[in-house]
Amino acid sequence: MAYDTTTWEVVIGLEVHCQLLTHSKIFSGAATAYGAAPNTQADGVTLGLPGVLPVLNKTALEYAVKFGLAIDAKIAERCVFARKHYFYPDLPKGYQISQYELPIVYEGHLDVELDGADGKQVKRIGITRAHMEEDAGKSLHEGYVGQSGIDLNRAGTPLIEIVSEPDIRSAAEAVAYLKKLHQLVVYLGVCDGNMQEGSFRCDANVSVRKRGETKFGTRTETKNVNSFRYVEKAIEFEIERQIDVIESGGRIVQETRLFDPGTGETRSMRTKEDANDYRYFPDPDLLPVVVTAADIERVRATMPELPEAKKARFIEQYQLPAYDAWVLTSEQALADYYEQVVRESKAEAKLCANWVITDLLGGLNKAGKSIAESPIDAIQLAGMIARIADKTISGKIAKDVFEAMMAGEGSADDIIQAKGLVQITDESAIVAVIDEIMAKNPAQLEQFRSGKDKLFGFFVGQVMKATQGKANPDAVNRLLKEKLSG
Amino acid sequence: MHTLSIKELSDGLRAKKFSSRELTEHFLKRIDAHDGQINSYITVTAERALKQADAADARLARDGAHLLTGIPLAQKDIFCTLGVRTSCASKMLDSFIAPYDATIVQKLHLDAGMVMLGKCNMDEFAMGSSNETSHYGAVKNPWDLERVPGGSSGGSVAAVAAGLAPVATATDTGGSIRQPASLTGLTGIKPTYGRVSRFGMIAFASSLDQAGVVARTAEDAAYVLQAMSGFDPLDSTSIERPVDDLVAGLGDSIKGLKIGLPKEYFADGLADGVRDKVMAAVKTLEGLGAVISEVSLPNSPLSVPTYYVVAPAEASSNLARFDGVRYGHRADGVKTLEQLYKRSRGEGFGAEVQRRIMVGTYVLSHGYYDAYYLQAQKVRKLIYEDFKRAFEGVDLLLGPTATDVAFRLGANADDPVAMYLNDIYTIAANLAGIPAMSVNCGFVDGLPVGLQLMGNFFSEAKLLNVAHQFQQATDFHRQTPAAFA
Numbered sequence: 016m017a018y019d020t021t022t023w024e025v026v027i028g029l030e031v032h033c034q035l036l037t038h039s040k041i042f043s044g045a046a047t048a049y050g051a052a053p054n055t056q057a058d059g060v061t062l063g064l065p066g067v068l069p070v071l072n073k074t075a076l077e078y079a080v081k082f083g084l085a086i087d088a089k090i091a092e093r094c095v096f097a098r099k100h101y102f103y104p105d106l107p108k109g110y111q112i113s114q115y116e117l118p119i120v121y122e123g124h125l126d127v128e129l130d131g132a133d134g135k136q137v138k139r140i141g142i143t144r145a146h147m148e149e150d151a152g153k154s155l156h157e158g159y160v161g162q163s164g165i166d167l168n169r170a171g172t173p174l175i176e177i178v179s180e181p182d183i184r185s186a187a188e189a190v191a192y193l194k195k196l197h198q199l200v201v202y203l204g205v206c207d208g209n210m211q212e213g214s215f216r217c218d219a220n221v222s223v224r225k226r227g228e229t230k231f232g233t234r235t236e237t238k239n240v241n242s243f244r245y246v247e248k249a250i251e252f253e254i255e256r257q258i259d260v261i262e263s264g265g266r267i268v269q270e271t272r273l274f275d276p277g278t279g280e281t282r283s284m285r286t287k288e289d290a291n292d293y294r295y296f297p298d299p300d301l302l303p304v305v306v307t308a309a310d311i312e313r314v315r316a317t318m319p320e321l322p323e324a325k326k327a328r329f330i331e332q333y334q335l336p337a338y339d340a341w342v343l344t345s346e347q348a349l350a351d352y353y354e355q356v357v358r359e360s361k362a363e364a365k366l367c368a369n370w371v372i373t374d375l376l377g378g379l380n381k382a383g384k385s386i387a388e389s390p391i392d393a394i395q396l397a398g399m400i401a402r403i404a405d406k407t408i409s410g411k412i413a414k415d416v417f418e419a420m421m422a423g424e425g426s427a428d429d430i431i432q433a434k435g436l437v438q439i440t441d442e443s444a445i446v447a448v449i450d451e452i453m454a455k456n457p458a459q460l461e462q463f464r465s466g467k468d469k470l471f472g473f474f475v476g477q478v479m480k481a482t483q484g485k486a487n488p489d490a491v492n493r494l495l496k497e498k499l500s501g
Numbered sequence: 502m503h504t505l506s507i508k509e510l511s512d513g514l515r516a517k518k519f520s521s522r523e524l525t526e527h528f529l530k531r532i533d534a535h536d537g538q539i540n541s542y543i544t545v546t547a548e549r550a551l552k553q554a555d556a557a558d559a560r561l562a563r564d565g566a567h568l569l570t571g572i573p574l575a576q577k578d579i580f581c582t583l584g585v586r587t588s589c590a591s592k593m594l595d596s597f598i599a600p601y602d603a604t605i606v607q608k609l610h611l612d613a614g615m616v617m618l619g620k621c622n623m624d625e626f627a628m629g630s631s632n633e634t635s636h637y638g639a640v641k642n643p644w645d646l647e648r649v650p651g652g653s654s655g656g657s658v659a660a661v662a663a664g665l666a667p668v669a670t671a672t673d674t675g676g677s678i679r680q681p682a683s684l685t686g687l688t689g690i691k692p693t694y695g696r697v698s699r700f701g702m703i704a705f706a707s708s709l710d711q712a713g714v715v716a717r718t719a720e721d722a723a724y725v726l727q728a729m730s731g732f733d734p735l736d737s738t739s740i741e742r743p744v745d746d747l748v749a750g751l752g753d754s755i756k757g758l759k760i761g762l763p764k765e766y767f768a769d770g771l772a773d774g775v776r777d778k779v780m781a782a783v784k785t786l787e788g789l790g791a792v793i794s795e796v797s798l799p800n801s802p803l804s805v806p807t808y809y810v811v812a813p814a815e816a817s818s819n820l821a822r823f824d825g826v827r828y829g830h831r832a833d834g835v836k837t838l839e840q841l842y843k844r845s846r847g848e849g850f851g852a853e854v855q856r857r858i859m860v861g862t863y864v865l866s867h868g869y870y871d872a873y874y875l876q877a878q879k880v881r882k883l884i885y886e887d888f889k890r891a892f893e894g895v896d897l898l899l900g901p902t903a904t905d906v907a908f909r910l911g912a913n914a915d916d917p918v919a920m921y922l923n924d925i926y927t928i929a930a931n932l933a934g935i936p937a938m939s940v941n942c943g944f945v946d947g948l949p950v951g952l953q954l955m956g957n958f959f960s961e962a963k964l965l966n967v968a969h970q971f972q973q974a975t976d977f978h979r980q981t982p983a984a985f986a
Contacts, residue, residue: 059601063822065594066581066603066701068736098818100865102842109821165826294865296874299707299815301737 017251018258025254026222026231027183031196032174033206034150034214035078041149041173042069042112049212053155053166061171063107068300071096075173078205079119079147080306080314082175085203085321086142088123093305096147096298101291104165105152113176115295118146119304120175125199126323127191128341140192141180148174169213175205181220181231186250190243193217198322202347210241217246221253223261232257233267237281240274249274253281325350333357333364342372348386349376352393359397362404370400374414378421391420399427412436412484439486442494445478448486449498452477463499474499502527503664504981507572507721510667514561514571521561521571525554525616528573532618532665535985539641539650541659543578544586545619553616560614569728570614575666577657578620579627580712581701582606589703590623590635593823593830593849603701604736605670605712605729613728618666622656625851626820627677627705629653630923631913634853639910642685643982644948648907651681651923657715658685663985668716668725672702674709675808676902676927679939682715683902683951686941688968688978689715690722693958694934695740697726698733704819706812707738709931718978719940719968723747726961745962751969756790758967759895765801766900766926766953774945779901782942782952785974786899786967796895798887803880804928805921810864810877811932816854817861823849856917885933892957897967901926902939902951926953936961940968941977949977 040047043060059067083090097115123142130136152170156163177196183189197215200206207214222234235257240249252274257267271290272281297303320328322344329340329350343353349371356367375396379389399416402408408416408431419430431437439445452474453460463470478491502524505513513519519527529547536542550573557571581587581599583606588594602611609615624634632640632655640655642648643663650659654671661669662685671678673691682689690713697712704710712729716722727747733739762783767776787793825831825845832844850858864873891898903923913920930937935955942952952971956964972978 062827064581064600064828065587065589065597065703065822066599066699068700068738070735070737100818100821102821102824104824104826104838107822107827109824110818292867294818294862294867294870296814296818296865296870299738300704 018255022226023223023254023258024226024228025184026181026224026234027185027189027250028181028220028234029179029183029189029192030218030220031177031193032150032216032218033177033200035075035173035175035205036207037072037074037078037173039072040171041072041075041147042171045171047172049209051168053164054168057167057170061107061167063109069112069298071301071304072173075147076119076304076306077314078173078203079145079175080311081203081318082145082177082200082205083120083123084311084315084318085199086120086123086125086145088120088142088145090306090311091117091119091121092307093117093303094119095303096301097295098298099293099295101293103151103154104163105154105167105170107152107167107170111149111151112298112301113148114146117303118144119306120145125192125195127188127195129188129191138182138188140182140188143178143180145175145177148176150174186247186254189219189250190247193243193246198345202319202322204319213241216241219246219250219253221250221257222267223254223257233269235267235270235272235281237272237274238284245274245276248279249281252279256281319347333368335365335368339365339368339372342376343368346386352386352389355393356397356400359394360400360404362397362400366403367397367400370396370417374417378417382421390423391417395420395426402427402431406438406440406487407431408436409438409484409488411488412438436485439482440490442490445482445486445490445494446498448478448481449474449494452481453498460499471495471499503531503667505667506718507569507668507716507724510572511568521554521557521616522551524571525550525573525618528618528666532660535663536660536665538646538984539643539659539663539665540638541622541640541656541663541665542575542619543588543590543622543635543637543656546585546617547619549585550616550618553610553614557614557616567613567728569609569724571616573616573618573667574609574725575618575621575657575660575669576606577623577654577670577672579623579672579703580606580670581703582617582620585620587620587703588636589626590637591625591849591851591854592636593846595636595830597829599701601701604698604733606701608729608731609670609725615728621654621660621669624653624655624677625854626703626816627653627672627674627710628816628853628857630676630680630920631908631910632656632659632681633910633914634851636851641910642907643985644685645907646984648909648948649684651684651903651907653677654681654689654715658682658687658689661685661687661715661717662982664981665985668714668721670712670725670729671715672705672710672712673927673931674705674711674812675931676924678713678715679902679927679937679951679953680923682939683941683953684907684949686944686949686977686980687715687717688719688722688938688940688972689713690726690938690961690964691930691936692726692730692961693740693936694931695738696744696936696959696961697729698731698736698739700733700735704815706815707819708815709808709812711931718972719938719965720748720751720972722938723751723965723969726965730961742959745959747962747965750962750966753966754790755786755967755970758791758897760786760791760793761796761891761895761898762793763798763801763891763898763900764795765798770904770922770925771901772905772945775901775903775905775950778943778945778950779899779952782971782975783899786971789970789974791967794895796891796898798884798891798898798929800880800883800887801929804884804932805925807877807880807884807932808924808928809860809921810873811881813857813861814864814874815861817858817865820850820854820858825849853917881932884929888929888933888935888955888957896956896963897960898955900953902953903927906945906948906950930955934958936964938964938968940971942971942975943977944980
């Protein structure tokens, strides 16, 4: 952190727009799939034709409730859709249907591990509210001379806007909160979490104040920062910019700013003075939404095991260290993968965890692939670990087998077979090799026997080299000790 | 043929006295001959009507025809009709060919097999009480061509009154079915809010808008309203409740029926001639066994100001979609986005529509919302409670529909507030969401006078029967303007 944290305190609140993973739009039957040809997913309601009316998508409502339950929030018994007015070509009706005074979800929170791994330093971030609303379309300014294109495919896609309390005190905390939130919505299956496609977007409200000050400073809102890294950069830039302005005698203007990923800077988009008066009022086309206790229980019954609970279970059931459990439960797909490996390999859970965390995730990370894109599926990895467990191959040889599997050379058994990697456990064979090595290296043997213990490693290396690493390491150690000591 | 009732037309078609094509041609000829005088249609869909008539004749020849199959009807130009211009009487939508059918269009034409003669003139976006705000010119009252037919459903009532359609659809946001029905001697009914789908009806004020029918008799209205009503999953404000049989109870005695006269509806401002006719009608109903009493709707005087906050607020929002971007009028030669909006909307909307958009924008603005919109919503609740209390003691409420008979064209042109006061007796039913109707109860200086009946939620059948009983005892509804005999 480049600023003086003893003088300055940073106050951050985040607004996250999260696209709900429904097949159809929030108020019509039009499809929501990403990437279709422009305006092929725009029906009459999406286009805002005269006379059309909105009808609420029940799944969108259910997803919003699901999210509310996951953040331990209150679910409004009665919530109201409101119209938010402004003119823009990608907003077909001249208003966005959103929620204003009575949102579906309010007063929730998220516990965020600030040091990431061991969960020792946990901070609770309040979530003021999460409301349902429709997304706008897209204006396309490139490729049209003197004109703009409008694509309304995205218009009407269901969103929840998740508004945090101003509880966040640094860019790092902001990122930790966002990652946790992202993990949660993906776990819940209510959002695909794809930040590039805009399924999970963040606006950051940032202000600074002198430590000890009780009033908040004037805040700025930085729009649409679409990766965790950009959020961090945008907030850090904004903190330093605000401190600079204040320290050089200026005042912060309440405004909306835009982050430029190219320069890593934010720039002013519009000030409060030219902000819209949205003229919110309850949408008379939609009746207030009533959610009963029975509705809530019905949704609760569909809740998946959430990251916290899963992590605790992994520690308990698989006797894993907290770090391993944390990594393995970071994504639903990874957790499922790991559990399948344990089940199929019947090997020790910790051994499986090591292979998944160190080798598999390491390899995927290097290849820039997700767990879903892994060249080795859980059954294949389990097959390899089973060969370690039954001592067919050593852990060291397994590394080579794993590499070959990553390269798509087939199953562990195929590779072991083809490359003749089966471990040598026949002690007479190992003894024969040891005898040969001792005969070839009389000088080293002499030195070892006169007290140069370090040479033990030399002999191990020679044996392993002679057996192309296939000799069982335990047997090699034991037999070498016997033979060398004479 | 143009003086026959819906029942007579239906029977005639079945008895092969005439075909739907002959019937349709008859009305098309009358439109051709007479509409030049009254301007009741914006678009006449002759070719399409004849095709529908032929299809209806084929359906009548088979089994499974609906009682309304083959009977012509005029649609107010506020309902979207697939492949036909749907203008809402606005320059904004002069070029708009609807790509879908409104639910009621589906029900009346595709399901019941009625024939659409054309799209009726109206006040622009249904904003007006005289049909003078139409982009397509004013509609004239068939009873006196110097006078207005009322609004906003002025084209619908003029067409039916002049015998240019047997029946027509209409819409009512603050009296737009009842006041024009009153001024042209027709029967018009606005059902309970949520009874008829609003899907495909171009919105003016969503929480007040309700579709209904204008016809010569309560019986005719009952047949058509029956076919239009019902729950629609495409309209979230539509009510999931079976539709009563509106026809079966026509003929029930009204002996013992308790009718309340709200004293506020007979106070200053009501023309003496109208008061006399309405009181004569009360005597008639009393003669049929109704029990009359005076009631009070103390918040009635607040109806007009409340309405003129709520309706423009919703209108300003509903009309925001007309921006020149996707359909409708787009100004030429614009350089910037702001110009596109300002000029397209400035050119596309008429003065009254612009006035209401401005009023509505104002009352929803930051700092004014609480004082106007929120306050109006509170008063709206009081008005609803007035009715709730009244219906604890009486079955129906009765009063005048309008303060006076039809006024002269241009008479209120420079005084919007005087124009707004035309709806003083009709607005409360929209604010409360209850059904209400207007029935001709006589003439003053040759001009029709309307009697208004208001009932509790879903009392359409009861309202229609009282109107029907009244029409059985009187012959006002049989009179037609001489020039259009």
